[in-house]
Amino acid sequence: MAHEAHSHEHGGGEMNWKLIVVSAVFLVIGLFLDNVETFRFINPYLVLLIYIVAFMPVGLPVMREAWEQIEHERDFFSEFMLMSVAAIGAFFLGEYPEAVAVMLLYCVGEGLQDRAVDRARDSIKRLIAFRPDFARLADGREERPEAVTIGSIIEVRPGERVPLDGRLLDAPAAFNTAALTGESVPRMIETGHEVMAGMIATDSIVRLEVVREASESAISRILKMVEEAAERKSSTEAFIHRFAHVYTPVVIALAVLVVVVPWLASLFSAADYAFSMWLQRALVFLVISCPCALVISVPLGYFGGIGVASRKGILFKGSNGLDAVTMLDTVVFDKTGTLTTGAFRVEQTVGLSPEDLAFVAAVEAKSSHPIARAVVEFMQGKPLATVDSACIVNVPGYGMTCGEWAIGTLRLMKKQGIVYDEALNEVAETIVAVAHDGRFVGYILLADTPKAGIFTLPQRLKAQGIKLMQVLSGDKQALIDKLIAGFHGHGFVKGYGDLLPEDKVSHLEALKKEGKRVAFVGDGINDAPVLALSDVGFAMGNMGADMAVETADVIIQTDEPAKVVEAIAIGRRTRRIVLQNIVFAIGVKVLVMVLGVLGVATLWEAVFADSGVALLAVMNSIRPLHRPRFEEK
Template identity: 45%
Template sequence: MDIRPDYANVKKGDELVKVDPDEVQIGDIIVIKAGEKIPLDGKVIEGSSMIDTSALTGESVPREVEVGSDILSGCININGVITAEVTKEFGESTVSKILDLVENASSKKSNSEQFITKFARYYTPVVVIIAVFLAIIPPLVIDGATFSDWIYRALAFLVVSCPCALVISIPLSFFGGIGGASKKGVLVKGSNYLEALAETEIVVFDKTGTLTKGVFNVQEIHPEGVSKEELLELTAHAESYSNHPISLSLKRAYSKEIDNGRISDVEEISGHGVIATVDGKKVMAGNIKLMKMMDIPYFKGELIGTIVHVAVNNKYIGYIVIADEVKEDSAQAIKELKAANIKQTVMLTGDNKSIGSKVAKELGLDKVYAELLPADKVEKLEEIFLQKSKKGKLAFVGDGINDAPVLARADIGIAMGGLGSDAAIEAADVVIMTDEPSKIATTMKISKKTLKIAHQNIVFAIGIKIIVLILSAFGITTMWAAIFADVGVTIIAVLNAFRALNVKNL
């Protein structure tokens, strides 16, 4: 609900009127001031600004908009004032669609009834009826048969048939599995999700904040005619007055204290970069547009990431590459999932194709779909659903508000809980509190181990009970054997279920 806009500034003549976004019509002119949420989808007709699209795309670097650019509701206007013409009513806008997707996606989930629930539904009445027949019919039909003997047999039969071993040990196996997962920093919201993890065939990932850290840092420094240290020092000082994520990453990389006495005449050109005087030198740091505007020849090779080109006194001195960092264990996570027989690993991202492809190649993912909005992600997920088998499950791993609809739609939604948004954690079925993707494979191992223990208990309990039930019906066993088949089997099954808590070597 955080992304839902509270109001829209509608321009009526020379006045601005605050109205509910629901009341705004297509074609109305709205004004979005710095710091405000964009209330409806529209097209910019006046002004330029940087907008924070992270709520929709998950990408941390703001996007520049100018006259003619499309803007989407749910984004935040960072610095300039923009005037836009509304192109969609609130009910059809991007933010409204996201909220609707979250509300309705979970209704598409199919919750398979567990075996024990089905089994108990028929098992209990059947054994009670058999016990009644066993007590009454043989003495009436068989010569020499006594009621006392057959009632004893029927009671022994009833004691054996008590489903305690199943009713206690099976849920306990799953609780053990959930407890074991929580020891590893993974919260599973129900035994049905733990069970589903063992049947996962396809794992779909978001990129930013899931496979990558979601924090933009300086990755490469390429100087021309100066040292790396000097290039970074001049750029960090020139950018020191800006709170733009790119500027912050440059200051982080410089890591020393900025001396403001060395800086003067700072001019921030929206959508281009910064021009400042540092130590009496005119430093220009920004994108290609700034270099073109100042008519400075720059490096034109194909680069992946956000590039800051730098010139001093109109002479080009190099460029700095700023990009999102891949998490340390992301490659290991993909490797482990493939070793666990996951048929397909896919990445869905709102980032551009070149960055998406680079990350996918680096991590060894099977497929990548880039430049997707939240609604596109759900659409793409529906396509991927068709590629799994009938019994197979699809898991989606994400962390942002924009991932909430997809997390809710997937068979198993896995959220990064450490830095993930509340919306993602709420929509997910499994939450990884440590933000480590490698924990997905670990949780799948826990899931398979838990299912194995549950199946052992089912086979053991039912097997022993059937044998002793038959022997009780024929009067071969005593009440002691019946008690062992009930209480004894329950204790053994419960002790076996405790093994699910042991996750040390997984």
């Protein structure tokens, strides 16, 4: 894009602003000498020289950009060419102050716009600071993260950032995860669990076993996705880019006609033709027609949306995703790991005495299975029985036995010939059955834990214009029905269980055949096909599988389903701001173009109108960066 090259030259750097100040000072001197009666004796060529000196610091860089656009990109109709033609024409007419003002105000506007761009980029630039420069090995040596191999042991001290993804080797420790998830509250990570690069150790020295190379770490993947986001253009952005390349030559042709048509008309009528007057009107037409307000503010609007979303733990892989979420009418959620934590909790115990539970928990404490951990956590703070580890026998896929005790699934009961109530086979939740001395004693009922805030999703999605919410899962239909009942959706929420991965794909295909615009929200490897098939795929980026994250269009770093609502709201607001810019910029330009051709608008007014429109459009574009909430419709 033309502006991208130009921003390097006029990017609001210290030296550029000095040149702008120099130009402004010489312009003021020229105007003073030109208009104060006392200085009429001064040679007009000296005044012209002063204006030329005022023009050079701001005009030459723009004209050089115009030439480079022609030389390297064969772009004869860039915004720089428009400004150059207008300025040269003004010099030709003897309107020296206007010629300088065209370039000076253009460069001032560009400098202010580039500052706005930099502010929009700040939230993403800060991510780079989250990537540490070194990794401290267990032996005290410091290496670049790129030089550390998988399996190495690294040490992170309190207040330092984790340089590489690793597995926690020490006792559970708290980490500040704000860089990755936007969460302000430190997260406690258990021994053996993964710690992501970019997190900050908060209260103790921790040792980690490196599990990924630097290029594949969490923070590197985020940076890569954010960098790629700028390359994935929305349909609106792509249209504006194409529009600018058609619009500019059309405008130049119209400016030529503004000069030529009155001349032709004068040949066949008695009307006088004043070449300088019509040339000046054509120059006004050219100046106001410069499309920089559109080509700068539209992509900046999308970049602002991507930036504010990233601060909230939502990574859009491109502005096309911001556009796509505004078109959705259906949101489909995976259940386990998406709407639920994937961590079991004890809901109920039936037929078991406190002594029975103390023994069962003591046996389960010898297992690392998630269900076993849930039972142990349920008994936390209560004394457990003393169990001889030598008596515990693991029965893979069934459970465990310990002497006369059998603890596990109902299939274990059947396997050991223990009679139990067959109605338990129809229970949706997970059951840990307990038998002693060949007799069924009772059972523990466990369920997956719903994530916080999921039951407010229906009303929040409705507020964003979503017409239907669905839940798909491989779990039993009875378990899905129980979860759906908690939503109180009244037909808005529907759930489907007993689904294989291919069934989920078929289900989404059916929705799309009905003409629905579907988002799918998931986290597992088996969700990758549906994420790819959906119009917008949301992946849980913290605990989600790598394949799901790679396939999705939007990554939810906090693993909160409610962030889907925020993502839709950010997309809607960003698109609204972009459309406002388009209507405003085109409307003002057309109005002043007409006034210029009619001779009502002067070159000064054209310059102010062009720079003013561009600056207002840019300021409107960065509004998402300063808006704290995004859930208005």
